[in-house]
Amino acid sequence: MEENDSNRKVLLMGKNGAGKTSMRSIIFANFLPKDTMRLGFTIAINESRIRFLGTLCLALWDCGGQDHFMQHYFESQRDTLFRSVQVLIYVFDIKSDDQRDMKYYKSCVEAIKEHSPTARIFVLIHKMDLIPLEKRSETYSKKEREVYQNSENLSVVCFATSIWDETLYLAWSKIVNYMIPNSEMLSQSLKKFCVACEADEVVLFEKSTFLVISSYSAKEHRDTHRFEKISNIIKLFKLSCSKAAARFKSMTVANSNFCAFIDEFTSSTYIMLVSSDSSVQPALTQMNIGIAKKHFEGIVKASTVSQ
């Protein structure tokens, strides 16, 4: 295909009001969840170029979901829109009963099958916070089944999301990680680093979005959602610092059971290192992080290049 190899085309589609622009604003444009209330509807297609991990470039096509736009997408704009797509993200508003939603989804899947058969499809079942807690699992499973039935046998990954908690970060971390050509190299290097520092776990975050790029855990932990929770916590704190006209550089948090370091790492990443071993000197850990920076600068760059 003629498209530049390092320009990954991501389609963000779904009926109007599903929450596409809100999500994109929180993850990539530093909006607070409550700020998204003042967003209007998206007119036609909003294309934004997002630089990720330094050299990776995402072309995010936020497609306004109003009915008359949707008609155009499947008719007059069909090839331009659905050609050379690497990822399709379709967003469903879990509270919406509109039958046309699933029809639009099916049309998207068909268009993708035709024009970008190698594309990956992610479905975000959004606004889960509006469903009472005890009904969430059931409501989500029902919708997920319906999505699979309408996916023309293509392999699709579903997520339950909400802008009010960490589930948004999990979904977008997975989506973005899919687009990193050589993330295996990163996790292997992180493993070596973790073992060398005698740490419990090491996590690599992208600098501006704080999405999880890679991680290695030497020790099991009971909370499987902890990484996206940390993304959410730090992102909110970053926004709070900007109110004080500052940005945070590094952070350590400790109590008698653990010590966590979060520090600027390479030019496009932050690293978090957690240790529960009190015999490991914090100053030594910080020194190790400093030494590893240069080494990882090269590794991160290499991971963004296709093999």
Next chain:
Amino acid sequence: MQIALLGTKKVGKSSILKVVFQKMSPNETLFIDSTSRIEEIKVENNPYTKYTFVDFPGSFEVSQINTQDRKILSKCAMIIYVLDAQDQPYNKPLEKFINIITEVHSFNPDCMFEMFIHKIDGDMFVTEDLKLEAQNGVSFLLKSDIQERKLPEPGYFLTSIYDLSIFEALSKILIKVSPQVNYIQNMLDNLMNYCRIDKVYLFDVINKLYIATDSTPVDLISYELCADMIDVVIDVSCIYGITGNDNMTSAFDRKSTSVIKLDSGLTLYLREIEHMLALVCLVKEDNFDRQNLIDYNIDIFKDGVKQIFQAHEKLLKSEENKT
């Protein structure tokens, strides 16, 4: 230490208590019911500070005060009168406030009075000037009656549950009713000078009110930054710092500490002082190079605070025994 909240109906008394002490989100307060009887909220998050807030129903009329109400009000160290700044004109509620001060002052002469000019948010109060205008207006309306009847002058606070102003106001009034805090303030001033710290707060970790601060003025931005730092520390400690089925109160333990460095050259330093009490310092990065020195001084401060509060407890007990 008892503090009463009075004010006309729907003015926001219960919402204030719920947002600050019961972690309710400000948006949810739109749905709470009116208070029909007197409700008490006890605040005892750490061994040093114990308060009881008494939430009076909006229907309470001081002209129809009964013996039970009288008993409660006679034990109060302070009365906070909440005024809805968006409900103009203010004449009727202010008249009620004057009557309350008159009546309570007659049987409880030591009681302090504070006014919260509340709901000072939204389109009506977009600029600082508009807010100050409201405060000046209120104090002007009250002036003549207070002087005529020789009543104690109330303090004024501009508050809203949608930002930290209500937290700052409550922190300040709690300091007003706690005379022992003056000694702590002096110690904090000393700590500041010896360690070259720019600003320091002693925080209640659970409700994010500050028990004490140094004598430099409080600016909402630094207060908010410190409160957010506490959130980060608690949230991260709840993930990595607890074993098994422990809860939040064990996430913040004796060795809880945190350092956050900002690119503006400012460093935030948090240290646990007592159960659910944290000292948060704002230091310039250059001045933080002698962390050991700061830690040593903080340990001395820790002991000092303990002694002050223990002495205060003894004093209270001996006064109770006398009566």
